[in-house]
Amino acid sequence: MRMNFRRSTIIMIFIAWVLSFDTMAQVKEGIYNEKFRPQIHFSPPSKWMNDPNGLVYLDGEYHLFYQYNPNGNTWGPMHWGHAISKDLVYWQHLPIALYPDEHGMIFSGSAVYDENNTSGLGTAENPPLVAIFTYHDSEAKKSGEEDVQSQGIAFSTRGRSWTKFSQNPVLSNSGRPDFRDPKVIWVNNKWVMSIAVKDKIQFFSSPNLINWTFESDFNPEWANYEGVWKCPDLFPLTLPSGEEKWILLVSVISGGPQKGSATQYFIGDFDGKTFTTDLSQIRWLDYGADNYAGVTWSNIPDADGRRIFIGWMSNWYYAQKTPTSPWRSAMTLPRELKLIGTDKKFALKSSPIDxxxxxxxxxxxxxxxxxxxxxxxxxxxxxxxxxxxxxxxxxxxxxxxxxxxxxxxxxxxxxxxxxxxxxxxxxxxxxxxxxxxxxxxxxxxxxxxxxxxxxxxxxxxxxxxxxxxxxxxxxxxxxxxxxxxxxxxxxxx
Missing domain, CATH: 2.60.120.560 (Exo-inulinase; domain 1)
Known part of the structure; x- marks a missing residue:
């Protein structure tokens, strides 16, 4: 079975490689004039797209990776598509960044700039970008196994070409059917990973992005549990008063405010191991039907200081049926997230970027x-x-x-x-x-x-x-x- 999977994976990689150059050529030919084609939002030249992944800034470029099926315009074998921008408005399409391999499809995840080369995957002179993603083993899933998701990493110096870590996966599964969508941040001189585990968020820490230690769970009894939890994002925001609070974004595949998928958020404190919240009721990041799986860019310079978010502009309730071709799905407009409020009555404000x-x-x-x-x-x-x-x-x-x-x-x-x-x-x-x-x-x-x-x-x-x-x-x-x-x-x- 493994040999068959490897053979089929090689074939898929070759097809996807050819298609990635074909889609870039199509952009040059001006195909972005189809009926319903977004003109002020990012969308792939063709085929299926969903969650934004690996959002990272480096050397004047914002990298946008995304869940991508190069073989059709419905969900299928997941790759990481790739685009870059200098201003988050105008985008340049690049070839597919990550392909499925013997460990499985490439599900959602994040990317960080390992400035101190803690991973040893770069050098002091050329620290690496490191992508952290979920492997989904569809062959094992078909065989009835439950622990089909694990976490792998890949590295790059400029973000153009990527090398998968030879000892993947770096975080194995222990019987959890949903163990996915790692979002990583540098906190208190260590890396912290937020990962969605069915109906909770688990936090892990690492000195080097390779060896991970479990820290804690987060799943308050009053949160929304109508759908599986996905795509977490943990980050600090500062009030005008100087007070710092931590934000945890969690997407749910169903049960949102307008039916179907949506993103809830929590405000609280994080000590490097445990997240605690000040809230006691559900808060939604967006009250429309079509903003899901959004996360924020890492490594934005301190001189800028913004926390910039983008989401998938669709809903799993009907995403694979929307009347568009040859592409399907777009991203929301990029937004700056700010913390507002006083006396523990805090809320997130989501504003279009300047x-x-x-x-x-x-x-x-x-x-x-x-x-x-x-x-x-x-x-x-x-x-x-x-x-x-x-x-x-x-x-x-x-x-x-x-x-x-x-x-x-x-x-x-x-x-x-x-x-x-x-x-x-x-x-x-x-x-x-x-x-x-x-x-x-x-x-x-x-x-x-x-x-x-x-x-x-x-x-x-x-x-x-x-x-x-x-x-x-x-x-x-x-x-x-x-x-x-x-x-x-x-x-x-």
């Missing part, structure tokens, strides 16, 4: 309650005048999507937004309980197949896919101040 202002092609003030849109790529900045308000986008086919505030309820209605029949429930109306939040600003980014809404600069966010048969060309407002700002945006491709 670099996105580069996309503004023209900017103009608009007046009135009904305006025509001359182009499909739009950013709106609005100020509510009344406690209750609504904004709708519509087209000549009568398709419409509406954001409505009524009392303490904020709703998003995509039931007649365009193509909705590919999955029962896609066209549902989404509701968010505002819990007394006073809304003073609404910012909306509209792409060919998505809408991202930021309330009060990101105190509440809603990310949702849309598939209108014609571009929305009219905006209708109620309850907003008469004057607002409209930006037409340029494509990142």
């Amino acid at each position: 670099e996105l202002n580069k996309l503004r092609k023209t900017s103009q003030y608009k007046y009135g309650s009904v305006i025509s849109l001359e182009e499909p790529l739009v950013e709106l900045e609005l100020v509510p005048e009344l406690n209750d308000f609504s904004i709708s986008f519509s087209n000549i086919k009568g398709e419409i999507v509406t954001l409505n505030k009524s009392g303490d309820d904020l709703s998003f209605d995509r039931s007649n937004s365009g193509k909705v029949d590919f999955q029962n429930g896609f066209g549902a109306v989404h509701h968010v309980a505002l819990e007394g939040l006073d809304i003073y600003q609404v910012q909306i980014f509209l792409d060919n197949s998505s809408q991202e809404i930021f309330i009060n600069g990101g105190q509440v966010t809603l990310t949702n896919l849309l598939f209108p048969n014609e571009s929305y060309d009219k905006v209708t407002l109620q309850g907003f101040k008469d004057k607002f700002t409209l930006h037409y945006l340029s494509s990142i491709w």
